[in-house]
Amino acid sequence: MKNSLLFILLCSFAFCQPKKAREETASPAQKERFDNSHLAALGKLRLSDYGFFKGELSDLLPAERVFPYELNTPLFTDYAYKKRFIYIPENSKMQYHPKETFAFPEGSVLIKNFYYPLDFRKAEGPKRIIETRLLIKEKQQWRSLPYIWSEDQKEAYLEVTGGQSQVSWINQKGEQQQNQYLIPNLNQCKSCHIKGQSISPIGPKARHLNRKVKSDQGEHNQLAYWEKQSILTKLPKSSEWPANAVWNDAQYSIDDRALAYLDINCGHCHNPEGPAKTSALDLTVFAQSNLERGINKAPIAAGRGAGNLQYDIVPGHAEASILWYRMNSDDPGIMMPELGRNMIDQEGVALIKAWIDQMGAPKNNI
Incomplete structure (x- = not known):
């Protein structure tokens, strides 16, 4: 409780400062604020x-x-x-x-x-x-x-x-x-x-x-190097190490690239223990079924964010898929992820579109 009160007081104090002092972090005024504030408790x-x-x-x-x-x-x-x-x-x-x-x-x-x-x-x-x-x-x-x-x-x-x-x-x-x-x-x-x-x-x-x-x-391999530097322990034999694809490297399949992209960009929220678990959408590489991944799955909550679309992923039709619709938006009330970006990842969105559009078609790289 004390920590929560301290954080509220600190935030209130920061916003009471002149706008210029908050934005120009190198200014003498802000340096003085840092020197004399209780931020040091954090x-x-x-x-x-x-x-x-x-x-x-x-x-x-x-x-x-x-x-x-x-x-x-x-x-x-x-x-x-x-x-x-x-x-x-x-x-x-x-x-x-x-x-x-x-x-x-x-x-x-x-x-x-x-x-x-x-x-x-x-x-x-x-x-x-x-x-x-x-x-x-x-x-x-x-x-x-x-x-x-x-x-x-x-x-x-x-x-x-x-x-x-x-x-x-x-x-x-x-x-x-x-x-x-x-x-x-x-x-x-x-x-x-x-x-x-x-x-x-x-x-x-x-x-x-x-x-x-x-x-x-x-x-060198990063994991093997860390073991050699004595900062990583209990590393099994290399054949047991998992590896996600590099999302923009065409030597990997489009499935592997798309799943790797969703895993790192979306999976930290959309997983059974994440903040977005109520969506019942698992965008990690560990999803157990197509339905968990969103294929032909109706959204838990409809509305503006869903764009009046019916399913998270419609195989063969990215533009009818809520997943692609939200990734392809920079509207704060629609876009996904909700935080961490202010722009659309044009290349990432293109990858996910191609991945959805080719579902059911012969597999190939793009």
């Missing part, structure tokens, strides 16, 4: 205070015990790139699980940085980092903390109320793009990670992590 006020990175903070060069990781198919967030890291305390290890999130030791931290290269054709070139989200393991529970980067890219500050940031970039086709990027508040961060009654990470599962990655030591 976590460190500055990202740099954790010591996760060495050198210039914006270079995101991992310090000791901080390990980068990649996913086979990542979550879509308005085309933002991500640099992901895991901090594992000294003399501690993650424990492998074939299906669920790995068991992390006390004091572990998942660090996800959201950024936009100025030119997507030069992904390693100049970039603008928007936010860093932390998941911290304490007292056998995970808690989330959002940090917003300053305009000068020298620091990121704890900000429980979220925010907005106008971003622009050049895409792979050489076209200028822009977006009003929405930074979630503390409660929204939590809502995407709820499993049962607790917060749980989404990405660190064997099927997402089983892939080849490059490092200073060459190319």
